[in-house]
Amino acid sequence: MADDLRALFSSNDASSFDTDEAFTNRGHQWAIVAAAIEEHLQRLADPAFDVEDLERPRANLVVFHGVGGVGKSTLMRKLEAALTTDDARPPQWGAPAWTRRLLPIRIDLARSASTGADFERVILTIRLALAGELGRALPSFDVALRQYWEHTHPGEPLDEYIRRGGLAGRFSAMLPQQMQSAVSEVAGALELPGLVGSAAGQVTAALVKALRARREHAVALAGASRTAALLEATPDLEALSYYSHLLAWDLSRLPAKKSVVPVVLLDTWEDTADRHRDLERLLQRLVWLLPNALFVISGRNRLQWGDPALHGQLDWTGPFAWPGIDAPTPSLVAHARTTVPGGRQHLIGDLSAEDCDAHLARRLVKDGQPLIGADVRAVITARSHGLPLHLDLAVSRFLEIRRTGRTPVPADFDHTFPGLLARVLSDLTPEERHVLRSVSLLDAFNLDLATQAAGFTHQAPARRLVDRPLVTHNPYALWPHHLHAAIRTAVHDDTHSEDRWAPAEWHQAAARALAALGDQWRSAASLGPSRMLLVACLRQALRLARDYRLTDLGWLTDAAFAYTSDSVWEPLAPPPGPDGNDPGLDTPADALAELLTAIARRQREHRSRTIDRLTAVLDSHLLPAELTQMALYYRAKAYKDLDRTGDARTGMQEVADAGGRFAPQARRGLANLARIGGDFPTALAAVPTLGWKGRHYRVLGDIHWPHGNIDEAITAFEAARAEAEQHDAAGERAMAQVRLALATSFSDPVRADDELALAHQLLDGLDQRANTLLAQIAALIKDAGTDRDIVDRAHALQAEATTAGLPYLTRYLELGLALHHAVRGTTVELAATIGRLHELTGGGDFGFFTDIAHFMADLPLPEPGSRTRWLDGEPAVRERWHTLLAARRAYVHAPS
Known part of the structure; x- marks a missing residue:
């Protein structure tokens, strides 16, 4: 009611506007409790109710949960008072319907x-x-x-x-x-x-x-x-x-x-x-064994009693024991005459954007219309992050401005309120304030991160801080603690508190937080790779390094190599800077963030855009030598995907000659470029030099299958997959599996079904666009010769490959269509397909695809002949592919 009184005394004309009930009145929550009490009394009046029945599900509880500091305890005190005497119950709550004591x-x-x-x-x-x-x-x-x-x-x-x-x-x-x-x-x-x-x-x-x-x-x-x-x-x-x-x-x-x-x-x-x-087990036992009492529980987190996984830790768990604890309860919804989220459990505190706007609209009303305009409400809502305290402070600010005779405008509210931070800081010790400011630099944290970011050697201040209601706790998160977004913003915008930090202090704290993130990643990596932790550390660290212009990348270089090593492309781009603008490439951190973002986003952007972004990074000259080699390598890969093999070869050779951490990958790239150009002996000669880092088995498989040596290719791809599993490399395992499915799609459609199913399973969540498309092409090749919409599917896949900037995949599609038409004996369509293949490979790259199309149909190669350097001569390769075609015809025409 305090804000209502403030509104009442803000003007000489008390009738100039009306005030609706303040958020702290909690009429909605009272309706929930009143409905629960009515339901509970009806249950007690049922002749079948028996306190000795220990197997009947329990519904004698209501739970309110939400971020700390938003009035849960106040609500509980108001409920106690309202249930004690009628005089203590706010009039707007209404009289209860029950008569029992x-x-x-x-x-x-x-x-x-x-x-x-x-x-x-x-x-x-x-x-x-x-x-x-x-x-x-x-x-x-x-x-x-x-x-x-x-x-x-x-x-x-x-x-x-x-x-x-x-x-x-x-x-x-x-x-x-x-x-x-x-x-x-x-x-x-x-x-x-x-x-x-x-x-x-x-x-x-x-x-x-x-x-x-x-x-x-x-x-x-x-x-x-x-x-x-x-x-x-x-x-x-x-x-x-x-x-x-x-x-x-x-x-x-x-x-x-x-x-x-x-x-x-x-x-x-x-x-x-x-x-x-x-203790929770004892308290739950109290609730269960006292079914004729109604329990109203308030806390920061939802009760987990509906989770069967807690069986053994608690006596009664699961949705049968506690119906409605994880879903809306129709009876409560009906009694409350409103949509009650959460069934037995109800979130209070943070409000949705719609609820914030509705609250502000009805908070001050003049002549039946909201006194706070929609544009002002939108800014307040965005700044509040759903925190009711921010809304109340904004209303007070609105009244203060209005009292001066000026009409408030959105710019008056595009900031945090010193009063919010003052309330937060009022009961914190100096050490706790120091930790608070330090962790405000982090999206989420644990005690170790908080302690190191603060520069302390003891955890006690951090432990005390996380016990405060301004810190939200999620035990299932990688880092379980985070500041409420509105409070975090208020800490950053602080210009009024006596012990506020100077820019140099923020910079020092950012450096400590960056180092702490690196320590956590390295410590975890020493026990085994953790992709989730790596990505989480990178996301926070890149933002810190960028926002505070930290020039020493330190552990971020190693983390960048770890990120790219597995071909799993989670988004890393930090959000825009504090001013909402793209900071550009001004620091090494900017360049590294753009480098990793460009590499990851090439799965969703045209390869020409990838080249432009990586070129800008290289032209900035902000990266150290090792990371420059990374940018050169991935730009060369993009060149290769766009059929710019000359540029690709130049880039790969430069990286290979540098002898850095990307040299094995660059040597693999050179071997693949030799294979793409039809120089199989050179590609094969490079395999023994590649090792695991150069993905030697995958390169070997890619050499074997164009020769029609499908069994040898399958063996190589299986070895590649097994090696990836040994190194816990999910991205490489998926790539090997896709190629295994591709090889089997030519020779064994039945097995290919199983291999493709596994490929899609392994690709799930990896964001490997090229390999996903290649798996779909493999499925088309598996179905070649059948009436399963091969041509239409090929056209759709070709459009996708073109949009993605992956023209090399169209050769695989045309090869699949050549197999399809050769099996069905449609010579006109086969000739047209071979003609398109000839055009696509006229520059020399993938020319062996055109050769294979001729071999399958047992057609002579056009003069002046092929430039492909086969390992065991053209006749042997022709025979193997023609045999594969015959086997496919037999398979397609076999009785079902």
Whole structure:
């Protein structure tokens, strides 16, 4: 309501505009809780409801989760107050529909320490609240609780523990009295007056004995079927968690006039359960075994109880045990009369862009129209990143500007608010502020990154910071922590706080963060390659190096070579700089980012664009020698793809002569260029010099299959795939598999089906456009001779290859069409296909494709003959391809 009052007092004319309810009123969340309470009361009224039914799924909870610092605790306090008295409930929330007596019990889990006393605090808080509300003993539970207390805390009075633990209140003295009353009630019911004043163990033993004998009074007093077994168990913390069942039983046996429905509000759940699964198990047991209580839980993260993978860590998991915990619950949606996302779990805090705009539009209204214009709302929404606090500050700013007599414009809100950062920094120590600014440089981080980026040798400040609500935690992320985007922006834009950083300090912190990322990558790489970590480190590091003009690339050079080594092309381009503009090529970091981006994006751009980008990088002369060789190599590859083999050969030769890390790849490129030019002996002679880095087996396979030596090619490609698997090189494994599928597509269509299926599986997620197209061409070759739309498919693939700037692939397509027409005996179409092949290979490159088309159809080569240098002579190659054609004809015409 504070912002409503601020609006009210911002103008002399209080009627000049209207204010809608502030975001902190949480009317939407109240509707969810009210609907859950109604549903819970209906469930309790069902004659089939039984607190002893431990197999029935549970729906007695509602969860609110969201980024820290957006009012979850405030919401829980408001819910407690609204459920306590009608006067505390905001009028806009509306009157509840239920008439039964509710008992709200709010427990702040953040006050607990990570010990067994956490759960004791929860149980005692619930029982103390019931003590004051009911004013009577709960015999089954109280006897068990007294037995637990005397066993676990011998000689320590319960009332003293309650006072010392901060639980003291006007009901603190009632619980010990009611526990003693419970013992007296049990002794009287058992007609054993001598037990009054006895130790809890003696009373318990007598009660258990009576229950085992099924004595009528004992059954009436404590007749839950599992009571005896619970009282016989060792009274430790585990047993205490199961005593919740006795509490549920006692509550269910209360007379109608005395009955009460507890609504337990567990606040800041993340401070215990998310980090200590043992305590979470105890708390979950409480929820499950107390089905006649409704639990409202708030925390930063969703509950994971619907995940069956947690079975064994928690007692009840999966969607059957907790229906609606992972999906919208129709009953709640219907009662709330709104679309409630998340079913039993509801995200609060961050708002969608649409919700931000709607909130701002209704926040201030004049004559029925939004006072804040759409253009201003758009800027505020974009800057807020969905953080409600930013929206409230923007509304205040709007009112301040309006009070001066000026109409606010979008530029007034295209910034962060010092007030937001002031609230964030107000309760941080100087060390925590230092860590906060350091990690604001990172998209995500862990404790090691935060500590190193801050330049500390101890983790304590980082540990304290990640416990703050301004840091979001995702345990499944590579780096589990990140700052809320609005807070992160506010930290960067800080020009008002007393301890704000100077530009030199930001530069030093960026250098530390860059080094820390490198340390993490190198440490992980020493244990084995991690592609995910490599890419994540590169993305953050390239942005840091660019934004803060860090000239020493250091580990980034090694990381760039690791990135390109596997032919998996995840996007790396950092977003535009802080001013939103492309910074150009001014620093080595700019050049490296553009180099890696050009290499990766060639899978989605025309190869001519790749050449232009790499040429610009080379012309900048910003890269060290090793990275310059990388740029030269990939430009030469692009030249080769565009049939500019002369330029490709020049570039490959320069890289090979330099003898750097890309020399093996360049030698492979030269061998492939020799093969493309039809000089197979030269290509074969280079194979022994290539080794794994030069992909010798793949080169060998590419030499064998044009000779019709399909078996030898298959063996080579299988060896290439196996070697790639040994080196955990997913990209190379996929390339070898595609070529294996290509080879089998000529000789064995049945096997080719299986090989193509594996090829597509291995290509998934690798973004290898050329190899994906080659796999589709292999599928066409496999189907050659059939009526499976070969010609139309070839035309579509040709268009794709042309668009991608991969004209060399059209030769494979024409070779496939030549096989198709030769099998079907369509001589006119075959002649036309060979004519196109002749035109495509007239410059000498891939001229052996035209030769193969003639060999398959047993046609003479045109004069002056082929320039191809075959390994074992033209007649042998002709015979093998003609034999393959005959086999394909037999396969196509074989009866099915």
